[in-house]
Each structure stands twice: as C-alpha cells, then as structure tokens.
Amino acid sequence: QVQLVESGGGLVQAGDSLRLSCAASGITFTRFAITMGWFRQAPGKEREFAAAVNWGGSSASADSMKGRFTISRDNAKNTVFLQMNSLKPEDTAVYYCAAGRKGLRLDSEGYDYWGQGTQVTVSS
Numbered sequence: 301q302v303q304l305v306e307s308g309g310g311l312v313q314a315g316d317s318l319r320l321s322c323a324a325s326g327i328t329f330t331r332f333a334i335t336m337g338w339f340r341q342a343p344g345k346e347r348e349f350a351a352a353v354n355w356g357g358s359s360a361s362a363d364s365m366k367g368r369f370t371i372s373r374d375n376a377k378n379t380v381f382l383q384m385n386s387l388k389p390e391d392t393a394v395y396y397c398a399a400g401r402k403g404l405r406l407d408s409e410g411y412d413y414w415g416q417g418t419q420v421t422v423s424s
Contacts, residue, residue, distance in 0.1 A: 302326040302413045304397045309418030312387055316422070320382040322397030322415060328378065335400050336373055336380040337411055340393035340420075347408060350395070351382060354404045362406075387422045394419050 308320040320338070327334060337352035351361040351371035359371050368387075373380040380397065395418050398411035405411065 302399065304399060304413055304415035306395065306397045306415045306418040309395060309420045311421045311423065314388055314422055314424050316387050317383070317385045318387065318420060320384065320395055320397075320418060320420075322380045322382075324378040324380075324397075324399060324413075327399060327413070332401060335402070335404055335410070336371075337398045337400070337405070338369075338371060338380075338382045339396045339398060339408060340391075341396070341417075342390075342393040345393075347396070349406045349408070352404055352406065353380065358404055360404055360406060384420070387420075389422045389424045392420060392422050 303325045306322045333355040335354045338350040339347050340350050341347040349362050353359040353371045353373050368385050370383040397415040399413040400411035402410040
C-alpha cells in the first residue's frame with residue numbers, strides 16, 4: 301500500500317521560507333522510476349502544478365514559482381522536498397505531494413498516488 305505523508309506546512313509572513321517534505325512508503329523510488337510532484341490548491345481554485353522531479357533528477361516547475369521554489373529528492377529515503385522562498389500571500393494553498401510512473405508530467409493525470417496535503421498560509 302502506497303502512502304505519501306506531507307509535512308512542513310504552516311503560517312508564515314510574506315517573504316519567509318518554508319520547506320515541505322513528503323515521505324513515501326510502500327514504493328521504492330529507484331526501483332520503479334517514480335516521478336514525484338507537488339501540486340497546490342487554493343480556496344475556490346483548481347489544483348495546479350507546482351514542481352516535479354523524475355527518478356533521474358530532472359525537474360520542472362511552474363513559471364510562477366521558478367526562482368522561488370526548488371524541488372529535490374532523496375531516493376535513499378524515499379523523500380521529496382519543496383523549498384519555498386520569498387513566499388507571497390498568493391502562495392497560500394494546500395500543498396499536495398504526488399507520485400507517478402508516467403515520466404515528468406505537469407498534469408495531475410500523470411500521478412497515481414496522492415498525499416493528504418499540508419496547509420501553507422502566507423500573511424501579508
């Protein structure tokens with residue numbers, strides 16, 4: 301049974317940084333060439349792609365987050381991270397971790413497993 305557990309969310313002020321973590325169990329990153337992604341969903345809005353990294357380390361991020369958000373992974377620990385710097389109030393959302401085997405996808409259909417999400421709130 302695959303489980304993804306996010307952590308690291310919280311309430312911060314604009315300009316602050318946060319580091320989200322996602323620990324995966326029931327699946328081995330390197331054995332199954334897993335791509336890990338982060339998505340977010342703000343109140344009243346659709347879920348949107350934030351960043352993703354494939355098993356080889358290639359990554360992609362949304363244009364609105366480039367230069368501020370960095371995704372990384374530790375295959376030995378089956379963990380993926382999202383370092384978020386220079387946070388803005390519009391970054392307020394629930395952040396979801398996702399895992400899939402369909403390559404470096406930017407759409408939610410490319411992911412088979414999802415975590416429960418962690419709330420990030422950025423005050424102005």
